[in-house]
Amino acid sequence: MFLTNSNPNSWEERTIVDKHIIQAGLEAVKRGGAVLRDNFGKAQKISYKGKLDLVTDTDCLSEDTIVGFLKREFPEHGILAEERREIQSRSAYRWILDPLDGTTNFAHGYPFFCVSLACELNSEIVWGAVYDPLRDELFTAELQQGAELNGTPLRVSTTDDIGQALLCTGFPYDVQESDDNNLNHFENFIKVCRAIRRDGSAALDLCYVAMGRFDGFWEMKLNPWDIAAGCLLVAESGGTVTNFDGKPCDITTGEVAASNSRIHAEMVRVLSLGRCDTA
Numbered sequence: 036m037f038l039t040n041s042n043p044n045s046w047e048e049r050t051i052v053d054k055h056i057i058q059a060g061l062e063a064v065k066r067g068g069a070v071l072r073d074n075f076g077k078a079q080k081i082s083y084k085g086k087l088d089l090v091t092d093t094d095c096l097s098e099d100t101i102v103g104f105l106k107r108e109f110p111e112h113g114i115l116a117e118e119r120r121e122i123q124s125r126s127a128y129r130w131i132l133d134p135l136d137g138t139t140n141f142a143h144g145y146p147f148f149c150v151s152l153a154c155e156l157n158s159e160i161v162w163g164a165v166y167d168p169l170r171d172e173l174f175t176a177e178l179q180q181g182a183e184l185n186g187t188p189l190r191v192s193t194t195d196d197i198g199q200a201l202l203c204t205g206f207p208y209d210v211q212e213s214d215d216n217n218l219n220h221f222e223n224f225i226k227v228c229r230a231i232r233r234d235g236s237a238a239l240d241l242c243y244v245a246m247g248r249f250d251g252f253w254e255m256k257l258n259p260w261d262i263a264a265g266c267l268l269v270a271e272s273g274g275t276v277t278n279f280d281g282k283p284c285d286i287t288t289g290e291v292a293a294s295n296s297r298i299h300a301e302m303v304r305v306l307s308l309g310r311c312d313t314a
Contacts, residue, residue, distance in 0.1 A: 067135075068149075075146070089139060094134055102119070112128040113129035114130045117133050117260050131286075132153075133258075147236055151260065152264060161178040165264050172184060172185065176270075176271040176272075189245050189268070191246075191295035192295045193295070197298045200228045202252065202253070203244075204220070204253050241264075241269055244295065245269045251293065252292075253302065255290045280310075
């Protein structure tokens, strides 16, 4: 599902993704972002997938806009999107879409949300983009070609002491019902790092690790569309992305630990304490 970055010598040797894929993907996230920007601050029709898991009509409008565009450009491709049944295909390509990551923020008028889109080739994430339409920040990554923010190369932070690290996390929608709710990990990390933020968009949190705004991020019970693009961004910016136990990241397991690489071993150690607490 996910491959860490490497450093081939020439651009020609590194090229994996068809340029039509990249151009269409960029157009798709911009179209979805325009929907979010145009509807932000307006009254929303809200429905619930769970007690705390809501969906707005803008989620659906953004998804319809992006999926419709991708289906016209690539009618043979598969599409896994948050608000609809997966479009399965025999094609080697599959798009993974979150049309509005940060729905609760959006619904409350809190300006921290995005569109996240990734492209798989033979079950490997090869391209991804996350677009914050309010800040007009477009994060992109291509496998073995690095990551960028609005065309400027990204690199993770240089913090090498977790005691000086700014971390970020989130809590699952079943936090009020399940004991496996990340509170134990939060307690353990807050005792060893400089500070923790909880912003409500895993996709943007991962982008902030990729660009050095955060030194590390962890979260559990996530879906593939939450993290597919963001994980590639971190890896292609020189960071490390694993599961909580330090094994290579698999976007289907629901848990992610991402860092600037320098503090990753310590993050995995702290996460192991939480596993002991719940055993």
